Amino acid sequence: MLEIPFRVSQAFFIFIMILLLSDERDLSTTQVIEWLDILDKKWIRINQEDKIEIEFCGNEIVFKLNTIEFKFSDIRSFWYRRGFLNLKTDSTGIDPFDEFQNMELNILMQYVYYKFNKIHHLSSIKNANVNKLIVTSMARDCNIETPDDYIFSNRINLETVSSNYKNAFITKSMSGDSIREFENFIVFNYTTEVKPDWKIPESFSPSLIQNHIAKKYELRIFYLAGDFYTMAIFSQNDNQTSVDFRNYNDTKPNRRVPFKLPLAIEQKLDTLMKNLDLNSGSIDMIVTPDDNYVFLEVNPVGQFGMTSFPCNYNIEKKIAEYLSYEN
Template structure:
């Protein structure tokens, strides 16, 4: 049996499953953390670890292959909890619910750990699905991978000094960028360039924020890592002011080119070591290449959208992932 953790709207998961079926696999289960069709049934510690999907029991001991694609914890008790009164004391009730939800999280963590260890084939990692960017940059440097000068700054004074020393900087979230919708607007945060001229709009003291020296970019590289292979793509966006700092800002008239790329073997070796140190056998890595052909590592996203590499480069990565899970 192949067990897949994902979320219901993840198109990539759907495509991989289509390939699994085409390759003759019938025994698989997709667990979407945002759909309430999974129930906990029981674990005896020996040979039976049962959850159910739409009432159909699944023994996780039978998992031969596991893919942690993405997604968080399943709420095993959510529907029942709604009708329960745990205490008359509201404060106490809130704390009890907090207890139950941390129990739920721990149980969920264990299920994922259990399946990952139990399955001879395991791809992706829930426990490493959210990396700390600053830590990964440190590690990358240890493996001899260049990174842009990186600072965390919280005062205008210091920012101004760094701008003077380094020239233009970029800023981005330390964790995840903003992605918020309400009925009338969508809010996203991108990687933004910061110049001396931006200082007038910045307050004297602000939340500690991540800044990096802006690389004089020739092009960007997105690398998908699977098992022991790298699938790389170059993004040519430098002709275009709008996408110069962040290629996600599309320009429909002059769209960026996303082309197959062969990462130099030396960079591949170092990057493989970095993935290994992070205990990840899949993920997406970003680089910028400067005008002197130096490769600067930016970050690793363990649950990145590899379809955005697969389609333009004609790599059929969804099929490769399916084949990985079958082996």
Template structure:
């Protein structure tokens, strides 16, 4: 049996399952909004699981949910209880992933553990060790250090260290403003001490690259973001009225090998990578998302990634 772990609203999962139906391959989709049964037995005789004997797993999104629906009725306003129950049951999901990633090897695609532990700073270090240039980076909570870095490099960007801001409180809904150039006004408004901020020297670029890796393949797309003021700093500052031109691109063999080496160092077999090419045609690594979106890349470049993933999962049915 092929297991797909995902979320109800994930469009990429929908498209892959449609292909699996077309290929007449049996599969079971487990969305993290839906409860699944728990039954794992561990003894000196080994491990037994009554419900899960996968041949292949595509861990696209989320995690297995073992909490009964009724618990949300019993504890509607008791968030501390819900957090506790969620932490307790998450052990089962972590066990499932750890066990079957080892048993299935390359036939277990994706990882919620890698997503939750994804660290931009560690990734930059590993990228540098595996052949990539990286922008000069500073994380600091000291204003004097920040000012010195700003004066040294002149053009500096700031962005989220872990994930975009998304805070819902009584005072309103606060969301991230994307990647921004640091300026004098921002610095003036800072206190002498503040929460750590992520800073990078801005690299002048010809274009940006999004690469998605899965099933031993790497699919890459060039994003021409420099012709638009709103996307010049970062293509993710989207201009929906006039989208950037995106075209398929073949990475130089050495750059693609660097990506494969980096994935091996990270023990990853899928992920979305953000790269840039500077004015001198040098390749810089920016970041990686282990469970990144790829439908946009697939559709823009006619890569049919969803079909390829389905064929990989269906192979050997």
């Protein structure tokens, strides 16, 4: 669904200031838009569910959604929140030239996303998905402590390493995809401690294993163009959330409070985010009982409302202000 500011009529051509690419279920996008309205900024939201046409006119690109048209040169700021531009095509999948046409369109769409990154922007589709293994390696290069990563596909190798390791192991997905939908049910993929009584087959799909790190509390950090908004989560005292706080206890929720990172940790994380070419993202860390800061992962399109509201950070307003930047 295309959301249009109430003060902009559905004229054939409109001037816009801010373009937001998201999906129709993302509440955070709507909350940022509410702040854009308060700041009296013009905007257009495109959801991945919307069918959009793109017309190339020499050096200009025209976007068409139903009765709305706007030019690339009208866009002053772009926020990639989630999703993609769902392009209308004439492809039927039957014509032998359809595959070639789709290849050409993919090249054009890469160019459009590249153009978005050339203007004032927050996040980008090219960095929407990061490789967890590569990111943790890059974190170590920034002198940030991380868990030890092991990839196993053989039970004997796993047992050999684990028998010589003083701490327990946990396992988690490498992709970070925590939810899988099937026909009649949904599976949540939580971080789980590897149990000695597990009946592990002799060989299995390559799986990520890490040393289990004791925690004093864990941190959810939202990074926005060099600024950090950090929340401490006291999940360690609840057996349900001690390994993975996403296994929420709705009856007795974890305590969540604002937290100030040490300057040295902020500087290291800032270097990591710049090396990853990310100007926004949600970072997960653990603080150990010895007050060591251990980096777990970064999600470039992670939720930030869960940090913004409990800590009164008003991140939605800060994003709106960032997008309202003018030369």
